[in-house]
Amino acid sequence: xxxxxxxxxxxxxxNFEVVRADVLIEGNRIVEVRKGINEPADRVIDATGRVVxxxxxNLHTHSPMGLFRGLAxxxxxxxxxxxxxxxxxxxxxxxxIKVGAYLGALEMIKSGTTTFLDMYFHMDKVAExxxxxxxxxxxxxGMIDLGDPDRTEKEIKEALREMEAIEGLNSPxxxxxxxxxxxxxxxxxxxxxVRRLASExxxxxxxxxxxxxAELGKIQERYGKSPVVLLDGIGFLGSDVIIAHGVWLxxxxxxxxxxxxxxxxxxxxxxMKLASGVMPLERLxxxxxxxxxxxxxxxxxxxxxxxxxxxxxxxxxxxxNLDPTVADAKTVFRMATVNxxxxxxxxxxxxxxxxxxxxAIINFNQPHLRPINNVISHLVYSANGNDVETTIVDxxxxxxxxxxxxxxxxxxxxxxxxxxxxxx
Amino acid sequence: xxxxxxxxxxxxxxNFEVVRADVLIEGNRIVEVRKGINEPADRVIDATGRVVxxxxxNLHTHSPMGLFRGLAxxxxxxxxxxxxxxxxxxxxxxxxIKVGAYLGALEMIKSGTTTFLDMYFHMDKVAExxxxxxxxxxxxxGMIDLGDPDRTEKEIKEALREMEAIEGLNSPxxxxxxxxxxxxxxxxxxxxxVRRLASExxxxxxxxxxxxxAELGKIQERYGKSPVVLLDGIGFLGSDVIIAHGVWLxxxxxxxxxxxxxxxxxxxxxxMKLASGVMPLERLxxxxxxxxxxxxxxxxxxxxxxxxxxxxxxxxxxxxNLDPTVADAKTVFRMATVNxxxxxxxxxxxxxxxxxxxxAIINFNQPHLRPINNVISHLVYSANGNDVETTIVDxxxxxxxxxxxxxxxxxxxxxxxxxxxxxx
Numbered sequence: 001x002x003x004x005x006x007x008x009x010x011x012x013x014x015n016f017e018v019v020r021a022d023v024l025i026e027g028n029r030i031v032e033v034r035k036g037i038n039e040p041a042d043r044v045i046d047a048t049g050r051v052v053x054x055x056x057x058n059l060h061t062h063s064p065m066g067l068f069r070g071l072a073x074x075x076x077x078x079x080x081x082x083x084x085x086x087x088x089x090x091x092x093x094x095x096x097i098k099v100g101a102y103l104g105a106l107e108m109i110k111s112g113t114t115t116f117l118d119m120y121f122h123m124d125k126v127a128e129x130x131x132x133x134x135x136x137x138x139x140x141x142g143m144i145d146l147g148d149p150d151r152t153e154k155e156i157k158e159a160l161r162e163m164e165a166i167e168g169l170n171s172p173x174x175x176x177x178x179x180x181x182x183x184x185x186x187x188x189x190x191x192x193x194v195r196r197l198a199s200e201x202x203x204x205x206x207x208x209x210x211x212x213x214a215e216l217g218k219i220q221e222r223y224g225k226s227p228v229v230l231l232d233g234i235g236f237l238g239s240d241v242i243i244a245h246g247v248w249l250x251x252x253x254x255x256x257x258x259x260x261x262x263x264x265x266x267x268x269x270x271x272m273k274l275a276s277g278v279m280p281l282e283r284l285x286x287x288x289x290x291x292x293x294x295x296x297x298x299x300x301x302x303x304x305x306x307x308x309x310x311x312x313x314x315x316x317x318x319x320x321n322l323d324p325t326v327a328d329a330k331t332v333f334r335m336a337t338v339n340x341x342x343x344x345x346x347x348x349x350x351x352x353x354x355x356x357x358x359x360a361i362i363n364f365n366q367p368h369l370r371p372i373n374n375v376i377s378h379l380v381y382s383a384n385g386n387d388v389e390t391t392i393v394d395x396x397x398x399x400x401x402x403x404x405x406x407x408x409x410x411x412x413x414x415x416x417x418x419x420x421x422x423x424x
Numbered sequence: 425x426x427x428x429x430x431x432x433x434x435x436x437x438x439n440f441e442v443v444r445a446d447v448l449i450e451g452n453r454i455v456e457v458r459k460g461i462n463e464p465a466d467r468v469i470d471a472t473g474r475v476v477x478x479x480x481x482n483l484h485t486h487s488p489m490g491l492f493r494g495l496a497x498x499x500x501x502x503x504x505x506x507x508x509x510x511x512x513x514x515x516x517x518x519x520x521i522k523v524g525a526y527l528g529a530l531e532m533i534k535s536g537t538t539t540f541l542d543m544y545f546h547m548d549k550v551a552e553x554x555x556x557x558x559x560x561x562x563x564x565x566g567m568i569d570l571g572d573p574d575r576t577e578k579e580i581k582e583a584l585r586e587m588e589a590i591e592g593l594n595s596p597x598x599x600x601x602x603x604x605x606x607x608x609x610x611x612x613x614x615x616x617x618v619r620r621l622a623s624e625x626x627x628x629x630x631x632x633x634x635x636x637x638a639e640l641g642k643i644q645e646r647y648g649k650s651p652v653v654l655l656d657g658i659g660f661l662g663s664d665v666i667i668a669h670g671v672w673l674x675x676x677x678x679x680x681x682x683x684x685x686x687x688x689x690x691x692x693x694x695x696m697k698l699a700s701g702v703m704p705l706e707r708l709x710x711x712x713x714x715x716x717x718x719x720x721x722x723x724x725x726x727x728x729x730x731x732x733x734x735x736x737x738x739x740x741x742x743x744x745n746l747d748p749t750v751a752d753a754k755t756v757f758r759m760a761t762v763n764x765x766x767x768x769x770x771x772x773x774x775x776x777x778x779x780x781x782x783x784a785i786i787n788f789n790q791p792h793l794r795p796i797n798n799v800i801s802h803l804v805y806s807a808n809g810n811d812v813e814t815t816i817v818d819x820x821x822x823x824x825x826x827x828x829x830x831x832x833x834x835x836x837x838x839x840x841x842x843x844x845x846x847x848x
Contacts, residue, residue, distance in 0.1 A: 323699050
């Protein structure tokens, strides 16, 4: 299978040079990018007036939580969790989670996300949705033992069960990742065992760290140190670790993360909506830390739109620092593409010969994206997920001209609507 | 002409009650809202799975500046103005401004804005675009005399010329507003004369006030007081005054604005992108001040999408106050509808019998707007301008199923692209 994308504005290479060119895909790879490619292809896409962009990499989400979208907003975090989210999550079975995962996959395809790093429960069910949708999914079971040794063992067992189920699918697009929920919900024993298993099996780890001030207080009270110092002390950190949030980090902690090659998944929308705080982006970038971008779950965002998330990131850090030069468009675009791929050790996030064909084609023939003065600026500051017209993952077209080819959109939406009725 | 909108989720009344109902429009008014209206209508719109919302009121923008979208970002304010915006504005003629106004009108119709308050130059040209587009425009010529008495007289003259041209159009949709640019660009003599003329002619006034810290310094140096105290001292303020921005206001100034019944047009996107600061929203609302919402110009946003602007407003104030209960969804939705109408003394912003038929119909049959748990939350936190399917102003359909009926979209975009080539 080959695809020729003709005549678009191509965001080429690691430095995002915008060139008018054709892009040839063979199998799951980009094989050629230049003007006037005349080779025959199984499929030709006319991208005139369109931008051919690397697909977006959502580095932190809980994809099935779209079911809870809008159920509760504008509440303090603990009231939100205790009165609205946790009671419903307690009723969730694999069936509802699968329905939620389909909704999330559909939403991501429709907004140009090609890869995501997920944390939730019943990830073997989520994997089925990912497999069918055509997306790339890095799936972690969120382990929580609350210091109870029985639960530690149970959680490890469940993680390994889900790992085996996901590996059994034998798909190059679906990967298992270890996902201990957070230092305040996991025992040291669990964290140590996860670290050991991840090294042994060659798996990535993702974990929530330093999201709220309340978390800092809890960890300080329990261990007399900060979450990052705690994790460093038990040898947990490494270049295979992706921490989500990292809102409350002092300069010592930033240095620890940098020294260990840890990636931070930034979630500006969620951090703003839950009033968690502002991640010290400049400090992390200056320390050389790899920072990716995530939407977090749709219960605290309330969508999975990476184009919108880029704008939130760029704007938040400018106003917070009272400096408009912070978080410039290219830096933020890099977070949403190249940096996410680097964290996942994925040969994607870039349009260039040899890279995986994970691509979003965005329709710039619209008033809010014209004049076409600056493509990267328009993507970061003016575009939104609905502007994505075509989504390609692994050389396969998942959406063409806004029509999703891998999923039945109406069915996915109807089932989500019915699932939430059962849970309320 | 009558329109029947069938079977939508209607956001009814001043308290935004969501009801499944039909909406009947006769002439330019909403005449009936209830289930099962069976009266014949010239036009029937099936709104199944759609939300019937008051159209959005953009209370501060510079609509022709879409031409400059993305030309320069991530720069300090003065460098942005002096190196990029002002040199191009110096080359602008009425011709380019008209082209920019068409682009702005097209963008607003496509994102569900039905009314806007504008400030720029050659507003008689902008008025032509507004007239043809079908939007409601409140148009102010931005007066700047920089303390030069010759320019004072010239600016007053130009404002009155544009006022007469706009009034000559004799349209109930197009209104002139006095627009002295700001206290730091206008002399006291100009401000006094504007105040006198506005009272005499029964016109509204809009003016930039307290947008940046630099402005505060300038005014303090020149007059020994803050911009708001200065304006109060010369009797400028009143319930017919809409100040844009109001970022840097202390509690005394908030009291002055409240006492005078002044409206504040909040522009979170622009204030964030230019790193101007964070408007004290809670303080203004607690003082009983009417706060509307604006996008500012597309050179500093970079779009005119009021749905996106609502999310920015809600999220910015939560994180800034570290309090997720601040700027809840209904409060922000009210800013974008009812409060804008109140400022403009317009009988709109509400779906209810007797109000003007200014309506946006939003397609909720999309994964990011499902399950349909909470309509207002979805509009504020998850929707974007492209979700708007149909826009109705003054009982006339401007866009139906994403197709703009009043303007030639391709022509408007092509002309904008050519205009910016001439200016660069």
